[in-house]
Amino acid sequence: xxxxxxxxxxxxxxxxxxxxxxxxxxxxxxxxxxxxxxxxxxxxxxxxxxxxxxxxxxxxxxxxxxxxxxxxxxxxxxxxxxxxxxxxxxxxxxxxxxxxxxxxxxxxxxxxxxxxxxxxxxxxxxxxxxxxxxxxxxxxxxxxxxxxxxxxxxxxxxxxxxxxxxxxxxxxxxxxxxxxxxxxxxxxxxxxxxxxxxxxxxxxxxxxxxxxxxxxxxxxxxxxxxxxxxxxxxxxxxxxxxxxxxxxxxxxxxxxxxxxxxxxxxxxxxxxxxxxxxxxxxxxxxxxxxxxxxxxxxxxxxxxxxxxxxxxxxxxxxxxxxxxxxxxxxxxxxxxxxxxxxxxxxx
Ligand code: PEP
Ligand code: MN
Numbered sequence: 001x002x003x004x005x006x007x008x009x010x011x012x013x014x015x016x017x018x019x020x021x022x023x024x025x026x027x028x029x030x031x032x033x034x035x036x037x038x039x040x041x042x043x044x045x046x047x048x049x050x051x052x053x054x055x056x057x058x059x060x061x062x063x064x065x066x067x068x069x070x071x072x073x074x075x076x077x078x079x080x081x082x083x084x085x086x087x088x089x090x091x092x093x094x095x096x097x098x099x100x101x102x103x104x105x106x107x108x109x110x111x112x113x114x115x116x117x118x119x120x121x122x123x124x125x126x127x128x129x130x131x132x133x134x135x136x137x138x139x140x141x142x143x144x145x146x147x148x149x150x151x152x153x154x155x156x157x158x159x160x161x162x163x164x165x166x167x168x169x170x171x172x173x174x175x176x177x178x179x180x181x182x183x184x185x186x187x188x189x190x191x192x193x194x195x196x197x198x199x200x201x202x203x204x205x206x207x208x209x210x211x212x213x214x215x216x217x218x219x220x221x222x223x224x225x226x227x228x229x230x231x232x233x234x235x236x237x238x239x240x241x242x243x244x245x246x247x248x249x250x251x252x253x254x255x256x257x258x259x260x261x262x263x264x265x266x267x268x269x270x271x272x273x274x275x276x277x278x279x280x281x282x283x284x285x286x287x288x289x290x291x292x293x294x295x296x297x298x299x300x301x302x303x304x305x306x307x308x309x310x311x312x313x314x315x316x317x318x319x320x321x322x323x324x325x326x327x328x329x330x331x332x333x334x335x336x337x338x339x340x341x342x343x344x345x346x347x
Contacts, residue, residue, distance in 0.1 A: 001048050003039040006060040013058025014039070020051050036060075067265060069222045071229035072236065077267040083207050083235045085128055086164030086183045086346075092127045093345050094237050094269045099334035100298030100342035102166065102271070104130035106313035107143065108150035111157075116305040118157045120319060124327035127343045129154070129163040130300055134178070135312060136170045136190045143311040151181035158183070166209050166300075172200040179204040189214045189241055189276070192224050202231025209300075211239045211273070218258055222266055238262060238270040239300065242277030251279030254287050259294045271298035275316040281307075284318055285325050292333040298342070301326065 003017055017039055018028040026043030041048055045066070053062050067073045074080075082095025094100045103121035108114050108131045118129050133150025135143060146153070154165045164183035169175055170191060178185055184207045191197050192213030201208050208228050212221045225236050240259060242252025254277035262270045274287035288299045304310045304317035318326060334341065 001041040001045060002063045002065060003041065003053055003059055004061040004063070005037040005039065005058050007035050009037060009058030009060075013056070016056055017053060017059065020053070020056070021048065024048070024051065067222075068219065069226040069266075071234065072222055072225045072266045072268055074265060074267050079267060080263065081234070081267045081269060083237050083269055085166070085207050089347070090162055090164060091347055092164055093342050094271065094298050096269070096297060097340065098297070098342040098345055099292065099330070099339040100128065100271065101126045101330045102128040102130050102298060102300040103303050105132075105304050105310070106275075106302045106317065107132045107135050107311055108146055108153050108167075109311050111153045113305060114153050114157050115160060117303050118161050118163060120303050120305065120323060122161055122163060124303070124323050125330055125341070125343065127163060127346065128184070129157065129161065129165050130167070130186075130302075131157075131165065132168050132186075132312070134168055134170045134174060136168065136188050137312075138190075148177060151178065155181045169197070169201065172197045175200040175204050179206050182206065184209055184237075187211060187224075192216055192221065195224075195227050198224055198227035199231050202228040202233045205233070207235035207237065208233060209237050209239055209271075211241045211276075212243065212255075212258070214242065214244050214252055216243070218261055218265075222262070225266070225268060236268050237297075238266070238268050239273050240270060240277075240296075241273040250277065250283065252277050254278065254290075256290055256294050259291065259296050263295065269297040271300055272296045273300045275300070275302040275313070275318075279313075279316050281316050281318055281322055284316065285322060285329060288326055289329050289333060292329065292337065295337060299330065 021028040024047040029040040080096040084091040103126035105117040135145035158165045166184035167182045168186040169178040186209040189211045242254045245253040272291035274284045302317045307314040307317040
């Protein structure tokens with residue numbers, strides 16, 4: 001941390017800062033310039049926060065120089081991590097060497113619809129099945145998902161297809177039952193700052209897919225990941241799914257730059273969700289291509305055998321030619337950026 005003194009700060013003001021810092025066991029290195037003095041602090045950053053140094057006379061500004069998150073930071077773990085999803089023998093990697101394709105219906109509506117969507121996803125090259133059993137809807141009158149019956153359907157489709165399953169959990173009370181059925185627990189954008197839920201999934205013993213809060217900065221998102229990590233679970237995959245901006249032509253704005261920004265600062269893998277970002281199927285393939293090109297570790301999309309009757313997010317679901325086009329992009333483009341298909345690394 002660095003304390004910048006104002007040009008009119010006196011020696012007494014400087015001595016006060018130094019003595020407060022030393023009082024909590026820190027060290028203060030004073031550097032006097034022609035106009036200003038700056039003081040470099042070394043020690044426990046949390047105890048410096050409690051000093052409220054900004055309120056002291058003569059202090060102009062206080063800057064943090066290390067990341068506020070620790071466990072998810074590359075300062076803690078320099079190499080980028082790979083998270084493995086699924087049971088022994090069917091574990092799919094999500095990480096820096098591979099490219100992982102996840103697909104499935106937005107919501108589990110029936111066994112037939114889910115198995116059909118899973119077959120479509122698998123034939124397009126997807127290796128992890130997505131599907132919501134607990135749906136966090138903006139309207140309380142909208143379809144809320146089949147709950148535990150939906151989890152049972154997902155478990156059945158996992159057996160039929162061999163694909164590990166990722167599904168959302170929206171309430172800390174449901175974490176044990178979702179963890180019993182799913183291979184990976186998803187935290188959706190609306191719950192990305194639900195700290196009790198983040199702690200609960202951190203204790204569930206399953207990998208976590210943490211979507212970015214639609215209003216969250218990258219730092220807030222990584223702090224949310226830190227809540228999970230702090231409970232002992234570092235198997236976290238981040239998912240950029242679009243943020244709220246002033247632009248109304250898409251549902252959200254896919255923040256493509258979040259991918260390299262996150263990779264520079266955190267060791268966690270990061271995938272993109274062009275379906276929930278755009279809310280429109282015609283944009284899913286171009287955005288997926290952009291995600292691959294920018295270096296994302298995977299892509300997750302909605303597919304549905306009959307989007308026109310889907311109970312949730314039909315307009316963004318792929319099938320037919322659109323899905324074939326996506327399959328082609330996912331087969332070809334990752335190689336160009338030095339990635340191998342995660343499907344070839346299953347173990
Ligand atoms: C989802 O993936 O089903 C979902 C609801 O996504 P998000 O939380 O990104 O809106
Ligand atoms: Mn959806």
